[in-house]
Amino acid sequence: MIEPGRTMPYSMQEVKFYQTGTFTVGNRLLDETERAVQANMQRTNSLNSGHRACQGCGEALGARYAIDAAMRATNNQIIAVNATGCLEVFSTPYPESSWQIPWIHSLFGNAAAVASGVAAALRVTGHTNTRVVAQGGDGGTTDIGFGCLSGMFERNDDVLYICYDNEAYMNTGVQRSSATPPTARTATTMAVGKEPGNVFGTGKNVPLIAMAHFIPYVATASVANLHDLEFKVTKAMSMHGARYIHIHVPCPLGWGSAPADTIKLARLAVETGLFPLFEAEDGEITGRTKIRRKAPVEDYLKLQKRFSHLFGPKPDDARLARIQANADRNIAKFGLLD
Amino acid sequence: MLKQTEGSHAVAEAIALCRPQVICAYPITPQTHIVEGVGEMVKDGTLVNCEFINVESEFAAMSVAIGASAAGARTYTATSSQGLLFMAEAVYNAAGLGLPIVMTIGNRAIGAPINIWNDHSDSMSMRDAGWIQLFAVTNQEALDLHIQAFRLAEELSCPVMVCMDGFILTHAYDRVDIPGQADVDAYLPPFQPRQILDPADPVTIGALVGPEAFTEVRYLGHHKQLRALSLIPKLASEFATRFGRDSGGLIREYRTEDAETIVVALGSVIGTVQDVVDELRESGERIGAISICSFRPFPVAVLREALQAAKRVVVLEKCLAVGLGGIVSDGVRKSLSGIQLKGYTVIAGLGGRAITVTSLRQLFRDAIADELEQVTFLDLNAEVVSHELEREAQARRTGPTAEAILRRMGTVASQIG
Amino acid sequence: MFQVRIHGRGGQGVVSGAELLSVAAFIEGRYAQAFPSFGSERMGAPVMAFCRIDVREIRLREPVMAPDALIIQDPTLLHQVDLFNGLIKTGFILLNSTRSFSELGLEAFVASFRRERLCTLPATEIALKHVGRPVPNVPLLAAFAAITGQIRQESVIKAIREKFPSAIAEKNVAAAAEAFEFARKRSETADA
Numbered sequence: 035m036i037e038p039g040r041t042m043p044y045s046m047q048e049v050k051f052y053q054t055g056t057f058t059v060g061n062r063l064l065d066e067t068e069r070a071v072q073a074n075m076q077r078t079n080s081l082n083s084g085h086r087a088c089q090g091c092g093e094a095l096g097a098r099y100a101i102d103a104a105m106r107a108t109n110n111q112i113i114a115v116n117a118t119g120c121l122e123v124f125s126t127p128y129p130e131s132s133w134q135i136p137w138i139h140s141l142f143g144n145a146a147a148v149a150s151g152v153a154a155a156l157r158v159t160g161h162t163n164t165r166v167v168a169q170g171g172d173g174g175t176t177d178i179g180f181g182c183l184s185g186m187f188e189r190n191d192d193v194l195y196i197c198y199d200n201e202a203y204m205n206t207g208v209q210r211s212s213a214t215p216p217t218a219r220t221a222t223t224m225a226v227g228k229e230p231g232n233v234f235g236t237g238k239n240v241p242l243i244a245m246a247h248f249i250p251y252v253a254t255a256s257v258a259n260l261h262d263l264e265f266k267v268t269k270a271m272s273m274h275g276a277r278y279i280h281i282h283v284p285c286p287l288g289w290g291s292a293p294a295d296t297i298k299l300a301r302l303a304v305e306t307g308l309f310p311l312f313e314a315e316d317g318e319i320t321g322r323t324k325i326r327r328k329a330p331v332e333d334y335l336k337l338q339k340r341f342s343h344l345f346g347p348k349p350d351d352a353r354l355a356r357i358q359a360n361a362d363r364n365i366a367k368f369g370l371l372d
Numbered sequence: 373m374l375k376q377t378e379g380s381h382a383v384a385e386a387i388a389l390c391r392p393q394v395i396c397a398y399p400i401t402p403q404t405h406i407v408e409g410v411g412e413m414v415k416d417g418t419l420v421n422c423e424f425i426n427v428e429s430e431f432a433a434m435s436v437a438i439g440a441s442a443a444g445a446r447t448y449t450a451t452s453s454q455g456l457l458f459m460a461e462a463v464y465n466a467a468g469l470g471l472p473i474v475m476t477i478g479n480r481a482i483g484a485p486i487n488i489w490n491d492h493s494d495s496m497s498m499r500d501a502g503w504i505q506l507f508a509v510t511n512q513e514a515l516d517l518h519i520q521a522f523r524l525a526e527e528l529s530c531p532v533m534v535c536m537d538g539f540i541l542t543h544a545y546d547r548v549d550i551p552g553q554a555d556v557d558a559y560l561p562p563f564q565p566r567q568i569l570d571p572a573d574p575v576t577i578g579a580l581v582g583p584e585a586f587t588e589v590r591y592l593g594h595h596k597q598l599r600a601l602s603l604i605p606k607l608a609s610e611f612a613t614r615f616g617r618d619s620g621g622l623i624r625e626y627r628t629e630d631a632e633t634i635v636v637a638l639g640s641v642i643g644t645v646q647d648v649v650d651e652l653r654e655s656g657e658r659i660g661a662i663s664i665c666s667f668r669p670f671p672v673a674v675l676r677e678a679l680q681a682a683k684r685v686v687v688l689e690k691c692l693a694v695g696l697g698g699i700v701s702d703g704v705r706k707s708l709s710g711i712q713l714k715g716y717t718v719i720a721g722l723g724g725r726a727i728t729v730t731s732l733r734q735l736f737r738d739a740i741a742d743e744l745e746q747v748t749f750l751d752l753n754a755e756v757v758s759h760e761l762e763r764e765a766q767a768r769r770t771g772p773t774a775e776a777i778l779r780r781m782g783t784v785a786s787q788i789g
Numbered sequence: 790m791f792q793v794r795i796h797g798r799g800g801q802g803v804v805s806g807a808e809l810l811s812v813a814a815f816i817e818g819r820y821a822q823a824f825p826s827f828g829s830e831r832m833g834a835p836v837m838a839f840c841r842i843d844v845r846e847i848r849l850r851e852p853v854m855a856p857d858a859l860i861i862q863d864p865t866l867l868h869q870v871d872l873f874n875g876l877i878k879t880g881f882i883l884l885n886s887t888r889s890f891s892e893l894g895l896e897a898f899v900a901s902f903r904r905e906r907l908c909t910l911p912a913t914e915i916a917l918k919h920v921g922r923p924v925p926n927v928p929l930l931a932a933f934a935a936i937t938g939q940i941r942q943e944s945v946i947k948a949i950r951e952k953f954p955s956a957i958a959e960k961n962v963a964a965a966a967e968a969f970e971f972a973r974k975r976s977e978t979a980d981a
Contacts, residue, residue, distance in 0.1 A: 113569045115439060116578075123580055131576035136569040138442050139578030141465055144435035147427065151394065151439025151447070152569060154423040158393045158445055164571055182435060185428030376815035378808070488827065540850055544824035545811045643848030728851045 059260040071103045071264050078105040078134060080112070085132040086124040090293025092257045092283030092300060093121050093198040097169065099257075100196055100281065103264040105135065107271035108165045113137070113152055117145035117170030117179055120205040120285075121198060143178035145170045146186035149193040157192075165271060168195045172213035173203040176240050183240075187247035187276045194270050194277045197240065200285035208288040212238045215308070216360070217353050218340045220288075225343035234356060241280045241314075248317040249276040256282040256309060258300035262323065266313065282309045290339020302334035307361035310368040325370045331358045373550050379511035379541045382548040383476060384409025386515035388419045389556040390474075390522045392448045393563075394440035396425040398433045400455040401488045402538035403478035407450050430455035434462035434473075441471040442577055444570070446522065446563040449473065452538055453480035453494045460498065463531075467502030467593065469578060470566065472525035474518065475503075478538040479639065479690075481723045485774040489724020490538040491690040492638060495667070496699050502593050504532040504600055505668040506620060507638040511536075511546040513665075516619035519551070520607050522560055527603060529566045530596050535667075537640045539724070551615055559614055597669040604666050622671035624663045625678055627653060631660030633740050634679055636704055637688040638664050641720070641727050645688065648732045657740055664700070675707040684714035686739045688750075690721040697747040714742060720750035756780055790843040791939055792853045796872050797862030797926075800832040805952075806860065806926030807838035810933070812948040813940045814842040822847045835870050842939060858937055860929050861885060862912070864893060879903060881937050883972075885912040885925045905976050908936050910968060919964035920957065927961045928968030935972035942969050 059070045071077050080101040087094035104112050114137045116122045122139045125132045140148040149168035156164050168186075170179055175197040186193055202220045203209040210220040216234040219225040223232040244252040250273050255263040263281060270277040284291060284299040291299055303309040304323070308331060311323035332354065335341040344350045365371050375382070383406050387395075395414070397407040413419035423445075427433045433449045441447040451459065456477060466473050477495050481487040495505055504524060508514035514536040521532040536542060567575060581589055601622065608621040618624070626646050628634055635645050642663040652659050662678055664671065679685055685708070689700040698717035705715060716739055721727045731751050738744045756777055764770050793810065797803035804825045811821035819842055826837040839853040854874075858881035861872055876882070880902065884890070886909045890899045899907055910932050912925030920927075927949060934940045945965055950958045 111571045113443065113571065122578075126576055126579035128579045128581045128585060131579060133576050134574060136571055136574040137576050138439070138569055139576075140435060140438050140469075141461055144431065144438075144462060147432040147435030148439035148442075150425065150427075150432075151396070151436035151441075152443040153439075154394045154396075154425055154436065155440040155443035155445035155447075158421055158423045159443075181429055182432050185432050188428070189425070374815075376812045376821065537850075539827055540824065543827070544822060545808045546822055547815055547820055640850045643850045646848050726851050728854060729849070730854070 057261055070261055071106050072099060072260070074106075077102045078110060080105055080114075080133065080135045081125060082132045082134055084130065086127055087120070088285075088287050088293070090284075090286040090296045091120075091124075092285060092296050093171070093200060094124070095296070096198050096257045096263065096281045096283045097121055099260050099263050100267050100279070101135070101167065103267040104165070104167050104194065104271050107268045108163070111164045113156075113164060113166050115140070115145050115149040115152060115166065115168045117168075117174030118142040118205075119171035119174050120200075121169060121171065123205055142174050144182050145174060145179060146193065146195055147182040149195070150186050150189065150191040153192045166193045168193050170195075170197055171204065172197060172199040172201060173211045176212045176238055184243075184247065187244060187249050187278070190249060190275045192274050192276070194267070194279065196267075197278070197280045198283045199280055200283050200288060202285075202288050204285050204288045212236070213240075215357075217344060217350075217357065219343065220340070230343045231340070234353075241278065241312075244278040245314045245317050245319075247276070249278065250274070250315060251277040252314040253278075254280045254282070254309065254311050256300045256304050256311060257284070258297055258304055259311065259323070262311065288340070290342070291337055295337055299334065299337060302329055302337070305329040306331045306334050307365040307370055308334065308357075310364045310370055312368050319368070322368050322370060324372065325365070328365075328371060331361050373552070374547060375550055376545060376547050378405060379514060379536065379544050379546060380405030380478075381409050382511050382515045382546075382550065383518060383536070384413065385550050386518045387448055388413050389551060389553055390448075390519055390560055391446065391557075391562075392419075392422055393445035394423045394425065394437070394447045395449065396427050396433045396436040396440070396447075397449050398427050398430045398451070398455060400430070400452050402480060402490075402542045403450040403452045403455075403476060405542060406476055406478070410448075430459040431462055434459040434466060437473045437475075438462060438466050438469065438471055441466075441473050441565075442469070442567070442569050444563070444565050444568040446526075447471075447473050448475070450476035450478065452478040453482050456494045456498060457482060460501075463498050463503065464501045466531045468589075470529040470593075471531060472522075472529055472563075472565075473531040474521045474525055475531065475533045476518070477533050477535045478542045479535050480538040487723040488538075490540050491722045491724065492535070493691045493722075495533065495535045496691045498533070499668055499699070502530070502597070503668065504528075504530055504597065504666070506532065506534050507663075507665055507667055508534065508536045508541065509624075509640055509642045509663055509665075511541050511544065512548050512617070513619045514541055515548060515550070516611065516615070516617070519556055519560060520611055520620050523607055524600065524603060526563055528596050528600060530593075530600070535639065540640045549617070555614055559611065600666070600669050601671065601673070604669075620665055622664075622666045622674050623678060624665060626661040626663070628660035628662060628678055628682075630658055632658040632683040633660075633686065633736065634682045634684075635659070635661045635686045635688055635736065636664065636675075636679075636700065637661070638667060638700065639690065641688065641690065644727055644729060644732060648729055648736060651733065652736055657736075659736060659740065667700070667703075670703040670706070672703070672707045675704065676711070679704070679708060679713070680711050682713055684716065684739060684742070686716045686718060686736070686744075688718045688720055688727075692719050692722065716744045717747045718744075718750050719747065725751060790841055790847065791857050791937075792855065793840040793842075793858045793860060793933070794853045794856040795838045795840070795860040795862065796866055796870060797836060798832075798866070799834045799836050801862045802924040802926035803836045803862055804838045806862070806930055807840040809926070809930055809945075809948050809952055810840045810940070811842075812951060813930075813934075813944040816944045816947050817940060819844055820847050826852055835866055856880060858933065858939075859883070860933060862925050862929060864888075867893065867895075873898070879906070881906040881933070882908070883929055883932050883936065884909045885929060887911045887914065906936065908932055908972050908975050910971050910975070912968060915964050915968050915971070919967065920960040928964050931965035931968040932972035935969045936976055945969075
């Protein structure tokens with residue numbers, strides 16, 4: 035309790051109402067070890083405020099959490115390599131930069147290779163404590179960056195690659211990528227014709243492909259569970275070699291969702307089974323996050339305009355059923371329900 | 373130390389002497405022996421403090437080089453032809469970011485048709501990317517230029533490509549003088565980057581630059597190349613003092629003092645040209661030759677000075693601006709702006725066709741007699757060409773051009789030249 | 790300048806032969822240039838390699854069009870490739886074969902050349918005997934030295950020792966010695 039009128043030292047803050055019993059990510063009343071990095075006044079704010087991301091941007095949220103966690107895990111010794119994309123564009127509008135860390139943007143498809151080069155230089159110049167994180171969106175990772183990504187995995191270069199997956203090429207105007215889910219409307223898979231939106235039977239699962247390279251660590255994460263995201267990044271930084279984290283990040287603009295729904299959507303993606311949360315080491319799954327309250331896919335889809343053609347007076351029950359089947363297959367494959 | 377060795381191997385030894393820290397490359401004929409040579413030296417411990425990375429494509433090679441150079445390591449790679457094109461985006465990126473990467477180009481033709489032999493089309497495709505481009509005439513010069521290249525690149529913070537003719541130089545055994553480590557160390561100090569990714573002093577490299585500043589950034593790159601016009605001769609002169617031989621520089625003149633006809637070319641063909649020049653000089657012709665070593669920056673002023681007293685210039689080039697004619701000729705023409713003399717472009721050696729003394733002798737005689745076309749394709753098989761054109765005029769579905777021509781020419785293996 | 794053209798098939802050490810020759814010339818303090826003519830990199834395909842030797846720096850970069858000497862490593866090329874194209878009249882021919890020029894049907898052809906400058910020798914057999922591999926380049930090189938006098942036998946041996954690891958080197962030195970003797974005797978008796 036603070037007496038009124040008394041000035042407060044910087045390290046103390048007026049205590050607002052926090053439920054000490056929750057794991058709300060900003061909770062500072064938790065034990066140090068259970069507190070999120072973001073709840074720490076000493077966090078590095080690697081992606082500082084002032085960037086130009088949209089309201090409700092899942093990627094900005096994910097990147098901030100991920101990089102600060104990586105910084106804490108390495109005693110602030112991180113170099114970041116960024117692919118072209120939303121994150122790169124909104125974080126570095128010339129002449130400003132919101133990065134507080136050494137950061138390089140090269141091209142669209144080469145973040146993994148540039149990161150490999152940085153890691154090699156650090157090794158050869160004796161900077162063994164400085165670590166490398168590569169970042170890219172789904173386009174820059176699953177499509178154009180795929181060759182370099184696989185090369186980095188195959189060589190087991192000492193890089194943590196983080197993919198922020200908002201399921202389309204958002205920065206260029208919402209075009210389809212190989213991470214775009216079936217039926218989603220994008221500028222190149224319009225909601226017209228016999229099979230509106232993206233078609234079934236396409237797409238690739240990069241976390242599984244990463245596992246097929248038998249790299250030390252692969253994980254999926256979501257901005258719905260930021261403790262988990264920080265935990266996974268921290269864990270990844272405790273290891274060496276090629277590591278991959280695939281983070282699901284809703285994009286209000288591209289998905290046609292309310293900016294305030296970003297976390298809710300991310301959570302629904304997890305709870306429907308459409309975005310399984312798991313970890314793998316050396317090609318074998320070592321852990322998964324069980325679904326607490328299974329939700330039907332409709333609950334998730336109907337909040338996004340990119341799926342609106344599935345609903346309305348004549349709902350597309352057949353395709354909705356196929357999406358549900360995909361979700362159920364994930365639940366079975368990854369053991370997401372007891 | 374004098375050695376009789378393969379050009380690629382000589383270059384590999386020169387690279388090793390430059391104390392590279394990160395080397396990454398992807399195999400492509402005819403540069404493979406260079407990278408294999410360096411790779412072996414790293415693996416067997418001859419070359420220490422060097423990371424050798426086997427990348428999955430040329431695009432990855434230049435990307436790894438970008439990362440390594442930005443993080444403060446002296447970086448090297450090599451490629452040719454299709455590989456250079458595959459990394460094109462990254463080549464421009466390296467120059468735009470001002471990273472002092474050194475790359476060897478084992479000059480090879482670009483397909484289609486696929487062709488593994490020498491010409492200059494690959495380097496020419498990247499001539500405006502912002503890299504410095506140096507062309508070697510001999511394997512000695514090739515190895516020397518790499519040492520100068522690292523020094524040049526790092527002083528300017530500009531990437532440099534050293535171009536050497538594929539097979540003709542890369543795979544030829546020649547006598548070379550390999551410098552000693554002490555001399556190279558004295559000439560090439562440790563890398564001091566202008567910019568470096570360092571947690572102790574964070575910087576943002578590669579930000580988006582809009583209309584308000586892009587022109588200025590580009591201008592500074594242009595200005596850098598103009599500065600190179602004085603730095604290149606300076607470093608070549610320093611090299612000559614320390615190592616005792618002329619290598620590099622902007623251009624090299626051969627018997628041009630009183631020449632009425634001057635032949636201009638790049639790379640190894642100059643050797644053959646010099647032999648023919650000597651022959652024609654014997655019979656009283658006033659003819660000379662100029663080899664351009666620095667193609668980028670293009671040595672406009674010194675070329676102008678060297679050519680201005682001549683009556684005619686013959687530009688002999690191993691590349692083609694399709695539909696237009698010469699590429700090197702364009703630069704030569706710029707140098708001659710305002711000066712009246714006859715200019716001839718000769719496209720020769722494309723796809724590895726041998727440029728012979730016999731053909732050059734006749735060509736130069738024709739030039740001296742001003743009986744040359746504006747643009748000549750040396751040793752063009754006119755009969756094959758007209759037959760193909762006739763064939764194509766007669767039907768629609770005439771099949772792939774290259775295959776039709778090869779069929780007409782008969783088995784290649786039975787031919788010598 | 791002395792120009793040599795070597796013909797053979799991929800896998801027969803045609804290119805290495807040219808390189809060895811250039812090293813031998815270098816050892817004697819001369820300039821030498823050795824380079825291949827590249828076709829497809831396939832075992833058995835016809836290949837050519839060239840070597841120029843001179844007392845001054847060699848600037849020329851064209852294939853050897855008018856060789857002073859021809860080394861033919863594989864007689865099956867005789868009717869497939871225009872082997873003798875450009876060979877000067879006073880040229881040397883070294884042909885890898887157990888048969889003579891006349892047995893190979895070349896009697897009429899070689900009549901116009903200098904007898905003592907022609908030599909067939911069983912280079913493959915010599916190589917098999919000493920080295921255990923049917924690679925005829927070293928014996929042919931030794932015979933070249935004997936017939937042309939362009940390089941000394943000692944230089945060939947030094948070049949072999951420089952290029953090969955010691956166990957193989959000595960076997961090749963033995964093959965070279967036998968070939969050198971064979972060719973020397975041949976040229977003495979001027980017998981084809």
